[in-house]
Amino acid sequence: MTSWIRFDAPDAGGGFGMLVNDRVLEYEGDLFGEARATGVERHLGDLVLTSPCLPGKVVALWNNFHALAAKLDKAPPKHALFLIKPSTSVIGPGQAVVRPASYAGKIAYEGELGIVIGRRCTNVEPEQAGAYIFGYTCINDVTAVELLGEDPNFAQWCRAKGFDTFCCIGPAVQTDFDWRSARVVTRLDGVERQNYPLADMIFSPAEQVSMLSRDMTLMPGDVIACGTSIGVGTIKDGATVSVSIDGIGTVSNVLRSADGER
């Protein structure tokens, strides 16, 4: 059971390492290639965590849970339905989600499981897909919901979900994780708002990786956001959303207003 984090250290700048309780064993090189222990050991409390990976793209699924599909009265899709969140949307645990200066409408949280790709991946079978999954993380797939239907002719998924800071990832990438028995719990200012089982997924992680690998090459560090289930709601400026998955941890982020007042 290995948990990888990335961090900023006051004395040494950015780095990454393996989390063992509250100790961090520092590594150097490429997390997805050749990673070597430096021998340096740090204390978690001395570090500021950053996003545990730097995805070139985040592929975010829509309508991937039976419970939410039933609630929305949508048929389960035949193929994974997705949009792309750009790399510029990614932040790590503890960083602020910033309301876009141009948008005064509702902003929603969506707690999700994230799949982190470990190897370049094209046209793989579901049975092979596990070998391309490096690990799993927690995601808050933040959404400017009022933009989705703003234009009657074009659902603006990439715009509503693509703003800078709208993809919270962390705290770690967990390499050994059994999604079948885990739940996603989302709290808004400490109050539980989502608590759903990952076993309710329409497409399993292996099926997602296989399907998406037929749609585009997935690269090391790329992230698949597995979609959310029931309990999505809006975040007021100044509120904090925490997404927790047992065995991975919690990614927690405040929504800051555009002028920084809250």
Added chain:
Amino acid sequence: MTSWIRFDAPDAGGGFGMLVNDRVLEYEGDLFGEARATGVERHLGDLVLTSPCLPGKVVALWNNFHALAAKLDKAPPKHALFLIKPSTSVIGPGQAVVRPASYAGKIAYEGELGIVIGRRCTNVEPEQAGAYIFGYTCINDVTAVELLGEDPNFAQWCRAKGFDTFCCIGPAVQTDFDWRSARVVTRLDGVERQNYPLADMIFSPAEQVSMLSRDMTLMPGDVIACGTSIGVGTIKDGATVSVSIDGIGTVSNVLRSADGER
């Protein structure tokens, strides 16, 4: 009037340089940062051109021409409507568009102007946007059109336009280019299929950069595909599509079947 290309040279691998007639003055460093002439001069005929930039993301507009909006009976949008094509979709001039093995349906060409971003760009006014535009290029925004409406609940823009090889960019990035007087001409196996004026754009390049910079940070090398106009059609396996813009050049690509037979 400076035209920048990227290339593979048989003796030296990948590089980039300035195109002057059929001579290429090689540069080293960062095209968008500090680029220095190496003193090496190459002949265009000795080189294989590659995509003239390596965008982290391609932001592709929909419904940005008055003529196409009128033909489709759609109102002009109030804000640029877009999807994201991933970096893995990008190819250069002369490279093959490859039909996905999983898709037997119609594949369409869309000839477009491309804007290449030169500087990190967030929340800029239209009047400032020009300073963030490095130059312009030609794009074929290839689309697996039958996927767009395959699911009744979710238009699959990113999937239909995001396959590997579905974003043809080139042949060069032209730093001095007056889009107001230029036309996009698309030819299918040499027969003209699109010939439309860029002056018909709903949102000008400066307006696009300004609007999109409020939606997400644009990075050096990122590309905005300005949308297409009337004349879009389908490509048979083995056919070649050429997108030409006077003052920039022509990007020409064959559609190859998944099994490589044509």
